[in-house]
Amino acid sequence: MQPLAERMRPQSLSDYVGQEELLGENGALSKVIAADRIPSMILWGPPGVGKTTLASIIANNSNRPFFQLSAINSGVKDVREAIKKAEERTLFNKVSPILFIDEIHRFSKSQQDALLGAVEKGIVTLIGATTENPSFEVISALLSRCQVYILKQLGKEQLITMIDKAINNDEYLKDLNITVSEYDAILKFSSGDGRRLYNVLELIVNSSDKTEDIVITNELVEQRIQKNIAVYDKGGEMHYDVISAFIKSIRGSDPNAAVYYLARMIEGGEDPKFICRRMVIIASEDIGLANPNALLLANNTFQAVHQIGMPEGRIIMSQCAIYLAGCPKSNAAYMAINKAQALVRETGHVSVPLKLRNAPTELMKELSYGKDYNYAHDHDDSFVLDEYLPEGIEGTALYKPGSNGAENKLADYLGRLWKGKYGYESKS
Secondary structure, three states: OOOHHHHOOOOOHHHOOOOHHHHOOOOHHHHHHHOOOOOOEEEEOOOOOOHHHHHHHHHHHOOOOEEEEEOOOOOHHHHHHHHHHHHHHHOOOOOOOEEEEEOHHHOOHHHHHHHHHHHHHOOOEEEEEEOOOHHHHOOHHHHOOOEEEEOOOOOHHHHHHHHHHHHHHOOOHHHOOEEEOOOHHHHHHHOOOHHHHHHHHHHHHHOOOOOOOEEEOHHHHHHHHHHOHHHHOOOOOOHHHHHHHHHHHHHOOOHHHHHHHHHHHHHOOOOHHHHHHHHHHHHHHHHHHHOOHHHHHHHHHHHHHHHHOOOOHHHHHHHHHHHHHOOOOOOHHHHHHHHHHHHHHHHOOOOOOHHHOOOOOHHHHHOOOOOOOOOHHHOHHHOOOOOOOOOOOOOOOOOOOOOOHHHHHHHHHHHHHHOOHHHOOOOO
């Protein structure tokens, strides 16, 4: 019997759950599908949101031949063979076949180059699926020939809809008396991933006594997942769970756990660039101004691993992970931008003070643009006590220095300048 996720794979847009912004009545993608003017495209989104399913539905809806390759196990030869088959089909059809490439971010430059001519000549309509930012992973020449559509992680209501659909419509589950009394745990373990959601649901059902009513509770889900973790994680590496443990180990200043989870990802075949990007983010989100050198090292690690490759790159990543774990921690910069964005959403785009505006024309000068601006370098210590935030939010404190050596010095410096404003106080 096929897995539940495969049995429940939607065959039409009416059965598809999620991505309403793209596939709703006025969605950008639904319009091109309805008009049967399918462009080459990149579907960018996290795992289990329906990228492969959507590509298949598009092909079915437009009655086009559908060719599929996986970037993990396909080479340039496979790409050329697929294009040749598509070219043969094109001789007898007015529309070009769809070539779907899963995980296109794993294709090398030469593999992507092999697609260019066929896409440009219309021999194939390319649909690539990726979990990574295509502006980093897809060559510019190919990206310029594709429309990028962003698919979002499935939300709570969408996941619940999928559970209810499976229980009521699946050829196997509908004959069982299944009730979900609590959804929280099953949603937590799915992490917005529809495929994982169905894997969890199927695991719970298969490990239950089917001669009795099956009542799914949070406690039941927690117990079954813990007892059957090997089944739940069939590949031995749960991509997002392991990277989460890696991040939290560095945040928790545990270099041993950090290196362990790094090794898990390397042995599991994780893309080194994915790991390095996460370390760059950690360097700012969790260390930040407590040690600004962390960002420099993390970014250099990203560049070095990209240039050197594996397996030697693992040594560089290990050095970086250990260094980041051993750094003092501060999320002050991360919290500051979060607060600032929340303030912008709350207050809207309030007017920038006239004195802070640029005045490149005479009219702007007449309107007082730039008037009364105090040029900091004309004052002692290149500082003047002034107000820079817009009217209505003056004096709002967004950055609060962390309690660590480097930020203590920064807090002291800001305190001497601002003399208590924003809560900055000098200790010297």
